[in-house]
Amino acid sequence: MLEQSNNRELPEIPNKRYFTIGEVSELCAVKPHVLRYWEQEFTQLKPVKRRGNRRYYQRHDVLIIRQIKSLLYGQGYTIGGARAYLSSRETKDDLQCKEIIQRVCDELDEILCLLK
Numbered sequence: 269m270l271e272q273s274n275n276r277e278l279p280e281i282p283n284k285r286y287f288t289i290g291e292v293s294e295l296c297a298v299k300p301h302v303l304r305y306w307e308q309e310f311t312q313l314k315p316v317k318r319r320g321n322r323r324y325y326q327r328h329d330v331l332i333i334r335q336i337k338s339l340l341y342g343q344g345y346t347i348g349g350a351r352a353y354l355s356s357r358e359t360k361d362d363l364q365c366k367e368i369i370q371r372v373c374d375e376l377d378e379i380l381c382l383l384k
Contacts, residue, residue, distance in 0.1 A: 278334060286316070286324040296333045306336055309347050312354055 273362075279339075280291055289300045298301075307313050315323040324335050325333075339350040 281327060282325075282328055286326060287330060289315075289323045289325070292330055292333060293327045296337055297328055297354065298337055306333065310336060310351060312355065323358065 277295060281295060287295065289303055292298075292303060293300045307315065307323075310332070313329060313336070315325040315329055317323055335354070336350055339345040339353060340347070360364060
């Protein structure tokens, strides 16, 4: 996910439920206007918007932002390349989840047959 070398340079993420755009900017060392731009470019990044269109990011949003930063600035990906990389990871994760669910369902069917 995120390279350890990049992770050491960034501050630890506090144990909070929501973060403002200013806090995320400091946690990820990225300017707020860049975060707003990345929201348009990456569908995975969806902060909660509340009163007055204020953005509130959750912990998983901060982790995604750090990963995007690592891909773009650390590994030299383009915006399109980073978008494709994140999408392919989502697809792999979805497939793994479906496989696990299918195995659990099969095992439950076997248990049901044994109980009958």
